[in-house]
Amino acid sequence: MLPNTQQQIQLASRPKGTPVKDDFRFADVKVEEPKEGEVLLQTVYLSVDPYMRGRMSDAKSYVEPFKLDEALHGGGVAKVVKSKSAAFNEGDYIVGMLPWQEYSVASEKAVRKIDPQVAPVSTHLGILGMPGLTAYFGLLDIGQPKENETVVVSGAAGAVGSAVGQIAKIKGARVVGIAGSDEKISYLKDELGFDEAINYKTAGDIREALEKACPDGIDVYFENVGGEIGDAAISLLNKFGRVPVCGAISAYNKQGEDTGPRVQGQLIKTSALMKGFTVGDYASRYKEAAADLGKWVSEGKLKYEETVTEGFDNILDAFLGLFEGKNMGKQLVKVAEDK
Amino acid sequence: MLPNTQQQIQLASRPKGTPVKDDFRFADVKVEEPKEGEVLLQTVYLSVDPYMRGRMSDAKSYVEPFKLDEALHGGGVAKVVKSKSAAFNEGDYIVGMLPWQEYSVASEKAVRKIDPQVAPVSTHLGILGMPGLTAYFGLLDIGQPKENETVVVSGAAGAVGSAVGQIAKIKGARVVGIAGSDEKISYLKDELGFDEAINYKTAGDIREALEKACPDGIDVYFENVGGEIGDAAISLLNKFGRVPVCGAISAYNKQGEDTGPRVQGQLIKTSALMKGFTVGDYASRYKEAAADLGKWVSEGKLKYEETVTEGFDNILDAFLGLFEGKNMGKQLVKVAEDK
Numbered sequence: 001m002l003p004n005t006q007q008q009i010q011l012a013s014r015p016k017g018t019p020v021k022d023d024f025r026f027a028d029v030k031v032e033e034p035k036e037g038e039v040l041l042q043t044v045y046l047s048v049d050p051y052m053r054g055r056m057s058d059a060k061s062y063v064e065p066f067k068l069d070e071a072l073h074g075g076g077v078a079k080v081v082k083s084k085s086a087a088f089n090e091g092d093y094i095v096g097m098l099p100w101q102e103y104s105v106a107s108e109k110a111v112r113k114i115d116p117q118v119a120p121v122s123t124h125l126g127i128l129g130m131p132g133l134t135a136y137f138g139l140l141d142i143g144q145p146k147e148n149e150t151v152v153v154s155g156a157a158g159a160v161g162s163a164v165g166q167i168a169k170i171k172g173a174r175v176v177g178i179a180g181s182d183e184k185i186s187y188l189k190d191e192l193g194f195d196e197a198i199n200y201k202t203a204g205d206i207r208e209a210l211e212k213a214c215p216d217g218i219d220v221y222f223e224n225v226g227g228e229i230g231d232a233a234i235s236l237l238n239k240f241g242r243v244p245v246c247g248a249i250s251a252y253n254k255q256g257e258d259t260g261p262r263v264q265g266q267l268i269k270t271s272a273l274m275k276g277f278t279v280g281d282y283a284s285r286y287k288e289a290a291a292d293l294g295k296w297v298s299e300g301k302l303k304y305e306e307t308v309t310e311g312f313d314n315i316l317d318a319f320l321g322l323f324e325g326k327n328m329g330k331q332l333v334k335v336a337e338d339k
Numbered sequence: 340m341l342p343n344t345q346q347q348i349q350l351a352s353r354p355k356g357t358p359v360k361d362d363f364r365f366a367d368v369k370v371e372e373p374k375e376g377e378v379l380l381q382t383v384y385l386s387v388d389p390y391m392r393g394r395m396s397d398a399k400s401y402v403e404p405f406k407l408d409e410a411l412h413g414g415g416v417a418k419v420v421k422s423k424s425a426a427f428n429e430g431d432y433i434v435g436m437l438p439w440q441e442y443s444v445a446s447e448k449a450v451r452k453i454d455p456q457v458a459p460v461s462t463h464l465g466i467l468g469m470p471g472l473t474a475y476f477g478l479l480d481i482g483q484p485k486e487n488e489t490v491v492v493s494g495a496a497g498a499v500g501s502a503v504g505q506i507a508k509i510k511g512a513r514v515v516g517i518a519g520s521d522e523k524i525s526y527l528k529d530e531l532g533f534d535e536a537i538n539y540k541t542a543g544d545i546r547e548a549l550e551k552a553c554p555d556g557i558d559v560y561f562e563n564v565g566g567e568i569g570d571a572a573i574s575l576l577n578k579f580g581r582v583p584v585c586g587a588i589s590a591y592n593k594q595g596e597d598t599g600p601r602v603q604g605q606l607i608k609t610s611a612l613m614k615g616f617t618v619g620d621y622a623s624r625y626k627e628a629a630a631d632l633g634k635w636v637s638e639g640k641l642k643y644e645e646t647v648t649e650g651f652d653n654i655l656d657a658f659l660g661l662f663e664g665k666n667m668g669k670q671l672v673k674v675a676e677d678k
Contacts, residue, residue: 054608226603248603260601264565264587267615274613276606 002040002081002103006031008071009100009315015056018253018323021316023056024072032105034084039111041078041094041104043312043335047125048319049074051278053252071099075130077114077121078104079336088113095124102312102335119297121338126159126330127304128293130279134246135163136289137282140171142244142275143220147172150214152233155224156197157184159304159330160246163293164222165194166302173220176213178206178229180325187328192303200229207232220244223274226251231260234274241272253323305329341379341420341442345370347410348439348654354395357592357662360655362395363411371444373423378450380417380433380443382651382674386464387658388413390617392591410438414469416453416460417443418675427452434463441651441674458636460677465498465669466643467632469618473585474502475628476621479510481583481614482559486511489553491572494563495536496523498643498669499585502632503561504533505641512559515552517545517568519664526667531642539568546571559583562613565590570599573613580611592662644668 005028012025034040051063052074058065066072076098080088085108088094096111098104114124126132138160145151151168155161156177165175165188177188177197188197196213203209210218210232217238223230226248234243251258263274282289296302307327309318312335322331344367351364373379390402391413397404405411415437419427424447427433435450437443453463465471477499484490490507494500495516504514504527516527516536527536535552542548549557549571556577562569565587573582590597602613621628635641646666648657651674661670 223603226601230601230603245603245606248601248607251601251604258601258604259598262565262569262587262590262597262599263602263613264562264569264584264615265590265597267584267613268587268617269615271616271620272614274602274606275611276603276608277610278607281610 003031005029006102007312010069010071011056011066013068014058015053015253019053019056019320021320024316025069029071029101031103034082034105036084037108038105039080039085039088039094039108040082041098041106041111042081043076043078043098043102043104044093044338045077045122045125046098046100046315046333046335047075047130048315048322048331048333049130050247050249050252050322052319053323071101073097073099075125077124077338078111093121095121095129100315116338119294122306122308122330122332123297123304125332126306127163127297127302128290131159131330132163132293132304133282133286133289134279135160135167136293137279137285138244138246138277139164139167139220139222141282142273142277143168143222143242145171145173145220148174149219150174150176150216150238151220151222152176152178152210152214152218153222153224154178154229154233155247155249156188156194157181157305157328158224161222161224162188162192162305162329163302166192167296168220169193170296170301174216176210178210178225184328187305207235210236217241222246223248225249226258228260234263234266234272235261237266237270237272239270239272241270243272243274245274245276249323307331309333311335341370343370344368345441346651349408350395350405350411351408353397353407354392354592358392358395358659360659363655364408368410368440370442373421373444375423376447377444378419378424378427378433378447379421380437380445380450381420382415382417382437382441382443383432383677384416384461384464385437385439385654385672385674386414386468387654387661387670387672388469389586389588389591389661391658392662410440412436412438414464416463416677417450432460434460434468439654455677458633461645461647461669461671462636462643464671465645466502466636466641467629470498470669471502471632471643472621472625472628473618474499474506475632476618476624477583477585477616478503478506478559478561480621481612481616482507482561482581484510484512484559487513488558489513489515489555489577490559490561491515491517491549491553491557492561492563493517493568493572494586494588495527495533496520496644496667497563500561500563501527501531501644501668502641505531506635507559508532509635509640513555515549517549517564523667526644546574549575556580561585562587564588565597567599573602573605573611574600576605576609576611578609578611580609582611582613584613584615588662646670648672650674
């Protein structure tokens with residue numbers, strides 16, 4: 001039996017600096033009935049991602065800000081529990097943008113069916129989903145690593161970063177990762193085959209550590225974090241270096257206060273390129289990427305890790321933990337059993 | 340009769356901050372005789388350029404630093420006064436890299452003959468030379484302006500900036516220039532046909548002024564100056580904006596102290612691209628550019644201005660004046676009559 005009411009997590013106030021739990025609210029809402037062309041979904045996994053911090057501000061950005069007093073939403077995997085769509089049957093799994101609640105109604109056009117036989121459904125939020133696609137396009141389209149070039153990735157043990165490093169290895173590059181714990185460093189070197197990995201929390205002068213790890217300089221710096229790590233990497237770029245700018249998590253809680261060395265001088269010296277992107281820029285090419293990613297996973301060349309927080313009530317802990325670097329690989333919240 | 344000795348301008352010490360005359364030295368040197376395959380040149384025009392400030396430091400860059408106690412050198416136009424090369428006759432004009440002295444010996448392979456009948460010889464240091472080529476490739480290869488897009492250029496009344504704005508107009512863009520005097524602003528709007536021009540010295544808040552001048556945002560920002568003007572322009576970039584980074588004159592005298600807002604966040608929000616370049620990156624394509632530039636000049640679509648300082652002894656004033664924005668268009672030093 002489906003419940004009549006459920007909890008929804010709303011944005012109660014726009015966070016100043018680092019978000020705190022008081023910025024959010026659990027509200028009781030009805031479980032709606034699907035209309036013609038709609039499905040009722042039971043949420044199985046919700047994705048929490050650093051980019052969501054940006055949507056909590058009302059500054060102009062590439063996605064609309066979350067509205068106050070409405071449900072937060074993000075990527076999720078769900079099971080169809082009632083269908084009024086010819087395209088979906090009860091029991092089907094889908095991936096799509098879901099509100100932060102246990103049940104939701106979606107148009108048949110807004111969600112995409114996934115096959116639980118081919119890969120675990122959670123991978124559609126990670127290595128086969130937005131993070132994998134983000135790594136793929138940012139690295140290959142903007143970074144364009146060539147054989148024996150040096151690729152540096154920050155946030156290297158995260159969902160995007162770990163894929164970036166492995167794809168760079170597949171392309172024959174030398175890969176150096178930057179992450180924030182010894183456990184992550186071991187994972188990068190021992191499990192994922194990174195050539196070097198730096199724990200920025202214990203390395204001392206990050207520029208020196210990076211210079212030592214990159215005796216031939218840096219050809220591609222995949223930017224996930226910004227701040228002083230980004231400054232250091234940019235300062236070590238080689239002639240014609242490339243910097244795909246994917247994220248700047250160190251700055252997300254510092255609106256208007258993120259200052260550092262200006263990059264113009266270094267770009268001129270090296271004829272280097274920096275380009276921001278979001279995965280949506282590449283929407284027309286998702287199929288080609290998904291095919292490559294799936295193949296590499298099945299061949300064992302592309303591994304992935306998930307950090308799964310159990311229970312709907314713990315979403316906020318999972319989200320806030322991102323800013324402390326608590327996750328290894330993709331951070332997920334498991335809301336219901338996936339079978 | 341040629342003199343036996345002449346003066347040479349040497350770098351006496353590496354400038355700290357803004358260069359001063361004491362960083363330079365006038366030294367007596369011999370007028371050498373050309374050997375087989377060489378020519379003796381009488382300098383007619385010397386070019387002084389902001390990039391030379393970088394060469395006066397010993398920091399790693401895209402060109403070798405000038406050596407202490409040796410002649411400075413840069414682009415110049417000269418007349419052949421003695422030839423031991425089958426490729427050159429007495430009286431020919433050449434363009435090439437020349438030491439800062441009145442006479443010099445060059446290998447026939449190091450200089451290029453120019454035709455004084457086609458265009459004034461000085462244009463080979465300006466609109467038909469490195470500044471014109473720099474504007475051409477930076478704007479068209481990196482900036483890629485499309486019809487009705489908004490192109491902003493800083494240092495707009497300089498040799499590169501004035502060409503950038505006019506080429507953008509030729510390509511159908513709306514052009515906004517930023518410069519530092521009312522005389523330059525009138526020149527940009529009344530002579531060169533810029534749609535808007537901002538005097539950053541009197542405009543007050545530069546971001547506000549720029550926002551008002553660019554109601555549809557900025558699609559291409561051609562960066563010549565860096566600093567707060569660059570910050571403002573980058574903050575107003577549209578989705579998929581492009582920033583050819585050509586110069587950062589505001590920072591050249593501030594080694595290691597050039598800080599401002601980090602750009603990562605803005606690049607991600609807009610999927611914008613910043614790319615540094617130097618004209619040498621495009622050496623294999625000079626001919627195509629020179630043909631276009633020459634055609635536009637002859638059609639009257641591309642105008643140019645020169646600020647000519649008279650006399651070898653005044654080179655340093657001309658060079659130091661660049662950092663005060665004294666020049667309109669290309670800054671040249673006329674060392675000898677050009678007929």
